Amino acid sequence: MSYNTQMDAARQGIVTGQMEAVARKEKIDVTRLMDLVARGRVVIPANKNHSSLDPCGIGEGMKTKINVNLGVSKDCCNIETELEKVRYALQLQADAIMDLSCYGKTEEFRRRLVDMSHAAIGTVPVYDAVGFYEKELEKITVDELLGVVEKHAQDGVDFMTIHAGINRATAATFKKNNRLTNIVSRGGALLFSWMELNDRENPFYEYYDDLLNICSRYDVTISLGDACRPGSLKDATDAAQVHELIVLGELTRRAWERGVQVMIEGPGHMPLNEIAANMIMEKKLCHGAPFYVLGPLVTDIAPGYDHITSAIGGAIAAASGADFLCYVTPAEHLRLPTLEDMKEGIIASRIAAHAADIAKGIAGARQWDDDMSDARRCLDWPRMFELAIDPEKARQYRAESQPEHEDTCTMCGKMCAVRNMNKVLQGSDSSC
Structure with a gap:
C-alpha cells in the first residue's frame, strides 16, 4: 500500500518508521499513536x-x-x-x-x-x-x-x-x-x-x-x-x-x-x-x-x-x-x-x-523530579548536576561559592536541614 502523508498511512493502518520512532520516545503503544494521527489529534511533521x-x-x-x-x-x-x-x-x-x-x-x-x-x-x-x-x-x-x-x-x-x-x-x-x-x-x-x-x-x-x-x-x-x-x-x-x-x-x-x-x-x-x-x-x-x-x-x-x-x-x-x-x-x-x-x-x-x-500526567515526567529530590536528600551533588535541566549553570553556581563542609552549600552551611536530618536518622536511613 502507498500513502502520501503520515495521516494517510495511519488511516490505512500502516505503521510508518516515523510512528515507530515517536511511539518509542513517548512510551505509547504504536496502535494508539496511529489512531491519534489518523484522527488529527497528533501530528508528526x-x-x-x-x-x-x-x-x-x-x-x-x-x-x-x-x-x-x-x-x-x-x-x-x-x-x-x-x-x-x-x-x-x-x-x-x-x-x-x-x-x-x-x-x-x-x-x-x-x-x-x-x-x-x-x-x-x-x-x-x-x-x-x-x-x-x-x-x-x-x-x-x-x-x-x-x-x-x-x-x-x-x-x-x-x-x-x-x-x-x-x-x-x-x-x-x-x-x-x-x-x-x-x-x-x-x-x-x-x-x-x-x-x-x-x-x-x-x-x-x-x-x-x-x-x-x-x-x-x-x-x-x-x-x-x-x-x-x-x-x-x-x-x-x-x-x-x-x-x-x-x-x-x-x-x-x-x-x-x-x-x-x-x-x-x-x-x-x-x-x-x-x-x-x-x-x-x-x-x-x-x-x-x-x-x-x-x-x-x-x-x-x-x-x-x-x-x-x-x-x-x-x-x-x-x-x-x-x-x-x-x-x-x-x-x-x-x-x-x-x-x-x-x-x-x-x-x-x-x-x-x-x-x-x-x-x-505524561508518562515519566514526575520521575525526573523524584530522582532529583532523592539526590538532594542524599546530598549527592554529582547526581544533582546530572539531573539538572541546565547542568552547566548548576555546576557554575556551586563552583563560585564553596562551603566549609562539602556536604552543604553556602546558604545554610552546618545548619543545613537535609544534612542534620540525615545525621539524626542515620541509623534508619543508610542509603545516604
Whole structure:
C-alpha cells in the first residue's frame, strides 16, 4: 500500500518508521499513536525530503514540545552565526526549529539548516516572498506565493506557518473592532496589507486547495497561523481573534479531508485568567487539533524578561491543553537574540513544558523530579548536576561559592536541614 502523508498511512493502518520512532520516545503503544494521527489529534511533521530528521509527535498524550525561532534579518544577516545558534539549540534539546529569515536569498541557510538538523524544521513562506522575487509586496502574484511554498517543501521543510484564516471576513471583523496593538503577526500583517493593496481575498484562503496539494505531495504539516493573535493583554480574546479561530477550524477539516496534518497557532499576549478558557475554546473550535502557542505572555511590562512572562503563560497553557510552546527570549520586542538569549529562552520554555507535563500526567515526567529530590536528600551533588535541566549553570553556581563542609552549600552551611536530618536518622536511613 502507498500513502502520501503520515495521516494517510495511519488511516490505512500502516505503521510508518516515523510512528515507530515517536511511539518509542513517548512510551505509547504504536496502535494508539496511529489512531491519534489518523484522527488529527497528533501530528508528526516529517517532510519526505528531510533525511536527517529524528521525528517527534505533537499533540494529545505526547510530551509538550518546544520550538526555537532563528533566522537572518536585514540588520543581522550572518548565516554562520545563525547556524551556530542551530547547533546550540539542538544541544539544548529543542524539538523544532523555525527559520524566520526575512531578508535576501534565504535558500542557502534553509538548505543547510534542513541538512544539519535532526529536529523538525518550520518556516513562514510569506516572509521569504519579498526577497525571493525582489518585488514589492503588492506586486507578488498568487502563483508566486504558492511557488515559494513549494520551494520550501522541496527543500525539506517539515511544517509551515500559513496565515490562511485572515480572510476578508476576518479582516472586516478586525477593522470594525478597534485594537490597542492592531495586527502584530508579521505574516498576518503582510497578508492583510496584500489584501488591502490589491482589494482581493487572501490567496492562501482562496487557493487553499492548491496549498493542500503541495502539502500532501511532500507531507508538510500546515501550522495554521493566527494573524490576529493579540499583541497586548487588552486585545486578548477579542472578536478578531475568535473569528479567525472559527475559520481555522473550518480549514482544519478541509485539510484532514485531504490527509494533510494540521496544527493551530495561538496567542500571543493574554491575562492569566483567560488562558485556560482559550485552550478549551481552541480544542473545541478546531476539533482537537494540536495547539501551538507563542507564550502566551502574561504581562506587557517586562521587556528584557519576556522569557519569564512567556514561561508562566506557557506552563498554564500547556497544562490546560496546549501541545507545543514557541520559546520567547529575553530579547523579545527588543532585538535579534544572541546565543545566551537563546539559551535562556530554551531553558525557560523547557521548564514550562515539563511543569505542564507533570500536571497532565505524561508518562515519566514526575520521575525526573523524584530522582532529583532523592539526590538532594542524599546530598549527592554529582547526581544533582546530572539531573539538572541546565547542568552547566548548576555546576557554575556551586563552583563560585564553596562551603566549609562539602556536604552543604553556602546558604545554610552546618545548619543545613537535609544534612542534620540525615545525621539524626542515620541509623534508619543508610542509603545516604
